Amino acid sequence: xxxxxxxxxxxxxxxxxxxxxxxxxxxxxxxxxxxxxxxxxxxxxxxxxxxxxxxxxxxxxxxxxxxxxxxxxxxxxxxxxxxxxxxxxxxxxxxxxxxxxxxxxxxxxxxxxxxxxxxxxxxxxxxxxxxxxxxxxxxxxxxxxxxxxxxxxxxxxxxxxxxxxxxxxxxxxxxxxxxxxxxxxxxxxxxxxxxxxx
Numbered sequence: 001x002x003x004x005x006x007x008x009x010x011x012x013x014x015x016x017x018x019x020x021x022x023x024x025x026x027x028x029x030x031x032x033x034x035x036x037x038x039x040x041x042x043x044x045x046x047x048x049x050x051x052x053x054x055x056x057x058x059x060x061x062x063x064x065x066x067x068x069x070x071x072x073x074x075x076x077x078x079x080x081x082x083x084x085x086x087x088x089x090x091x092x093x094x095x096x097x098x099x100x101x102x103x104x105x106x107x108x109x110x111x112x113x114x115x116x117x118x119x120x121x122x123x124x125x126x127x128x129x130x131x132x133x134x135x136x137x138x139x140x141x142x143x144x145x146x147x148x149x150x151x152x153x154x155x156x157x158x159x160x161x162x163x164x165x166x167x168x169x170x171x172x173x174x175x176x177x178x179x180x181x182x183x184x185x186x187x188x189x190x191x192x193x194x195x196x197x198x
Contacts, residue, residue, distance in 0.1 A: 010041055011049035014035050014056060015056065015059045017038035019063060020038070021034055021035065023095060027060075030057060030060075031053065032046045032047065032053055032056070054109060057101060057105070058109045059116070060101060061101050061105050062114075062118070062119040063119075064102040065102055065120055065122070065123050067091075068099075068102070069122055069123045071088075071090070072088065072123070081134055081147070083130075084130050085151055085180070085184070086180050088155055089159065089183065092155070093172070100163065127152075128148060131144035132144055134191055135191070135194060143194050147187070147190050147194055150190045151183060154183045154186040
């Protein structure tokens with residue numbers, strides 16, 4: 001049975017409900033009525049907190065980016081981007097629907113000054129700091145950004161292929177190892193290119 005929320009808790013309850021639906025059935029299953037049913041309110045109450053479904057999903061994505069950043073900060077092992085992307089791949093495989101939602105939000109929602117922008121920027125700042133460790137403090141921010149986005153693109157693309165079953169079937173451990181190795185190769189190749197000749 002759905003938990004009943006007081007008016008002041010409806011917003012946070014809606015985000016929690018939308019997150020639960022996303023994790024179970026994917027973001028396409030999130031509707032304002034489905035969220036309202038979980039929260040135990042009329043669907044019009046949800047619209048008092050979120051102008052539309054996209055704004056609600058932006059809050060869910062913000063929660064996802066905050067969770068991912070926590071995983072990156074807690075990750076152990078090799079320092080820098082290798083460690084970060086190993087943790088990121090593990091997160092993506094454990095929470096595929098949420099990860100897909102996080103990286104598919106429209107740009108205008110990602111950078112509109114709200115919670116999602118803050119969460120995205122915090123994660124990117126962490127990755128940029130890891131890139132600086134790999135490339136050196138004297139390297140231009142643009143070059144660090146190129147390294148980060150190359151790794152992000154490889155990671156997201158491979159995880160997306162894996163979740164759509166386009167990659168050959170593998171056990172979960174084999175899949176994680178394969179994705180980690182492929183993204184590590186991209187990072188290593190980009191480091192060689194961006195550092196230039198020794």
